[in-house]
Amino acid sequence: MDLTEPDFQSFMDDYSYLIGIILFLIIVDAILKLITLWQSARRKQIAWFIFLALINFLGILPVIYLIVNRNKDKFRR
16 A cells, blocks of 8 residues: 555545534534524624624634523513
8 A cells, every 4th residue: 555645445434433523513503503693683682693693603602692691581572
């Protein structure tokens, strides 16, 4: 086997579990973003909605929003 050429199959065999972990993290991040944007829109918090939509970084901001607003009253219409 020539070590200068990458062997994709052996790479996939060695690190296939990483694909599952990465896909799981992507799905969790997308769900958190959607829930956070939905809640901020329902509460008519325009500044939060815009900030979350434009500057969302690695799911940290949605978690902060959900923690800060977890004890707020139900949505007001």
